[in-house]
Amino acid sequence: MSKSPNRGKSSAAGSGRTTRRTATEDKLDRLLSAAAALMARKGFSQTSIRDVSRATGFSLAGMYYYFKSKDDLLFLIQQRTFTSLVETQEAALAQGGSPEERLRRLVHGHLAFYTTHSDELKVCTFELESLSGETYHEVEEVRRRYYRLTAALIAEVLGRPQREGRLDLVVRHVTLYIFGMLNWVFMWYDPDLDTSMESMADEMADLLLHGVERMSPA
Numbered sequence: 611m612s613k614s615p616n617r618g619k620s621s622a623a624g625s626g627r628t629t630r631r632t633a634t635e636d637k638l639d640r641l642l643s644a645a646a647a648l649m650a651r652k653g654f655s656q657t658s659i660r661d662v663s664r665a666t667g668f669s670l671a672g673m674y675y676y677f678k679s680k681d682d683l684l685f686l687i688q689q690r691t692f693t694s695l696v697e698t699q700e701a702a703l704a705q706g707g708s709p710e711e712r713l714r715r716l717v718h719g720h721l722a723f724y725t726t727h728s729d730e731l732k733v734c735t736f737e738l739e740s741l742s743g744e745t746y747h748e749v750e751e752v753r754r755r756y757y758r759l760t761a762a763l764i765a766e767v768l769g770r771p772q773r774e775g776r777l778d779l780v781v782r783h784v785t786l787y788i789f790g791m792l793n794w795v796f797m798w799y800d801p802d803l804d805t806s807m808e809s810m811a812d813e814m815a816d817l818l819l820h821g822v823e824r825m826s827p828a
Contacts, residue, residue, distance in 0.1 A: 638676050638686075641666055643729070646687050650729040654684055654737045684737060685745040691730040692752040695723050700759060709766035710819055716763060717818070718811040720792045725807050732796050761785045767819070788818065 644666045648657045659680055663670050677683045702719045703712050724731055741749060765772045765781045772778060791814055804810065 637668075641668060641673065641676060642683075642687050642690065645683055646691075646729040646733050649684070649687070649737065650732040654680075654733070654740045659683075681741070681745070684733070684740055685749065687730055688734050688738070688741065688749045689745075689752065691727060691734055692749060692756065695720070695727075696752060696756045696759065698723060699756065703759070703763065709763060712763055713767055713818065714811075714815040716760065717788075717792070717815045718808065721795065721807045721811045721814075724792075724795060728796055731793070735793055735796075757785065757789075760788060764788070784818075 641662070645657070645662045648661055648665060652661075657680075659670065659673065662668070662683070663673060666673075677686055699716055699719050702715050705715070706712075707715070738746070738749065738753075761781055762772065764784050765778065768781065768784065770778055770781055772781065795810075799810075805813075
């Protein structure tokens with residue numbers, strides 16, 4: 611598994627080091643974004659390291675500073691994408707409010723994240739099984755963290771307290787219904803045809819909280 615470049619270097623060591631670390635992280639973000647765009651379009655198996663090199667202008671040797679193989683590159687895309695999404699959602703829900711308000715915030719947060727990470731989320735959806743071993747399990751655990759966060763919120767919305775070690779099938783089903791809506795938006799969303807993501811988030815939240823009747827004209 612690849613280590614993030616310059617991980618663990620203290621910013622207190624001097625402004626020069628901090629600047630270099632920031633530049634390195636920016637370069638890694640650009641590299642992963644370009645690689646995700648290629649993989650989203652061509653598929654992981656059909657995307658080569660040379661393709662990424664040509665798309666980014668990075669030399670092959672320069673790219674291997676950030677990862678050690680194409681599999682490691684895929685891991686970095688998935689691990690960083692899911693971790694960023696989950697941490698963003700955890701911070702949003704920590705702001706408080708009623709269960710219904712926090713559910714709306716979660717839906718809005720996911721679709722807002724999608725607008726800036728659509729390629730990454732597409733790769734995460736289609737290419738999870740392309741990972742194996744430790745990298746697969748590390749990404750799977752971050753995904754489970756997001757599932758547990760959402761399931762706990764759904765349990766509050768439904769007023770069905772969760773007991774440790776006991777699976778509530780209603781909570782499980784509703785949680786998976788939500789992910790089914792959120793995770794597959796990229797398959798059909800057309801900015802020239804559909805409303806804004808913010809408007810769609812309101813519609814999804816209304817559908818989740820009030821059912822189809824709430825969406826029908828009075």
